């Protein structure tokens with residue numbers, strides 16, 4: 001089980017958002033850190049086949065990102081995850097299941113199971129418009145898991161979660177990382193510190209750090225020393 005990106009690049013007009021990124025990710029949780037505009041979302045969208053690369057390739061166990069089978073093993077939570085406010089939580093998951101080609105019975109069983117897993121088992125009959133931001137985020141995580149993905153890409157999954165939800169989320173991700181490849185981006189260094197087996201840091205489209213940090217070292221401190229308070233300029 002391995003995700004490979006090979007000199008993956010994406011250029012928007014004059015802006016190189018992802019610059020020759022070559023990675024090999026095996027099972028486990030990899031955290032992706034970097035300032036605003038570093039290229040995290042663009043890299044993830046390339047890995048999910050939503051954006052076409054300017055150059056380079058993405059493969060999972062030899063399958064190209066453009067292959068139908070690649071889709072089937074992918075789960076994705078976009079940073080700007082959209083939902084339908086007038087759907088109930090269950091309706092939404094059933095709808096997403098249909099898009100992913102799950103059969104009716106399997107969809108219902110899996111949706112109920114996941115609502116429970118993400119702690120929405122009691123509100124699934126209520127319209128999403130009545131839910132809190134954190135609840136919507138958890139629904140986003142649930143929809144990414146519908147097809148039991150072998151490759152799970154989560155773009156800022158913990159944004160808007162309260163501390164209790166965050167702990168629940170960490171436990172869930174740690175479990176998922178045991179038999180799938182999980183890549184998650186976040187601005188919350190402590191999320192990565194607690195669950196990631198590996199940390200990538202990105203800056204101006206390039207991976208500037210890849211590995212574990214010294215456990216004696218505080219990751220937050222390590223991160224701040226590398227990036228300070230900077231954000232990439234959009235110019």
Ligand SMILES: Nc1ncnc2c1ncn2[C@@H]1O[C@H](COP(=O)(O)OP(=O)(O)OP(=O)(O)O)[C@@H](O)[C@H]1O
Pocket residue numbers: 012015016017034035036037038039040041042043079232233234
């Ligand atoms: N569709 C697009 N068209 C033009 N430029 C884009 C597009 N998408 C991203 N960019 C630019 O590419 C760069 C990387 O953006 P990206 O969203 O990947 O960063 P990010 O690391 O996810 O940032 P954040 O932490 O704010 O989510 C930015 O300069 C951004 O303005």
Ligand SMILES: [Mg+2]
Pocket residue numbers: 040041042079155
């Ligand atoms: Mg982003």
